[in-house]
Amino acid sequence: MDKERTGGMTAIAVLNFTFSGMSIFSFIIVLLTASFYLTHPLMTLMSMGKGHDPWMILLATALLxxxxxxxxIVSGIGILKLAPWGRTWTFVYAILGILGAVLGLWLNSRLVTEMKQVSLALSFIISCIYPAILLYLISTARWKQAFISRP
Incomplete structure (x- = not known):
């Protein structure tokens, strides 16, 4: 079987680039918003005595x-090149996505009321769907074969 990138592989690479861009954009927005609220005297007074600062938790989640x-980004490039390391980095991205969803669930659960717990759980499930699909795809014979290094 020749090394040939399928349309699905190209679509996954494009999705990786898209999700990466969205993550970087949201990080910038959170950074700007949190820096305003963390330096604003009124917000500092409002968060006193709560035991946690919601903006610090949001900033930590965005940083992660x-x-x-x-x-x-690296996995998307690797998928487009069908480089053996592209499959490895896709695995790394999927694992980081699941770990990030778990960590985000834990951090954000400290901020929400009990009525919003269902919404938080649904968000967690949705956040794990794409990484789970990636883990499935990179374990299929077609993907394994496409990423085998050839001399």
Missing amino acids: SLPAAAAA
Whole structure:
């Protein structure tokens, strides 16, 4: 079987680039918003005595998305080139996506009321769908064969 990139592989690479761009954009927005609220005296007074600062938790969650965004870019390039490391980085991106969803669920659960817990759980499930699809795809025989290094 020749090394041939399928349309699905190209679509996954494009999705990786898209999700990476969205992560970087949201990180910038969160950084700007959190920096305003963290330096605003009224917001500092409002968060006193709560035991946690919601803007710090949001900032931490956004910061943790940057390694996943970098892995998404590298995996997208690897998929387009059908390089053996592209499959490895796709695996890394998928694992980081699931770990990020778990960590985001844990951090954000400290901020929401009990009525919003269902919404948070649904968000967690949706966040795990794409990484789960990636893990499935990179384990299929077609993808394994496409990424085998040839001399």
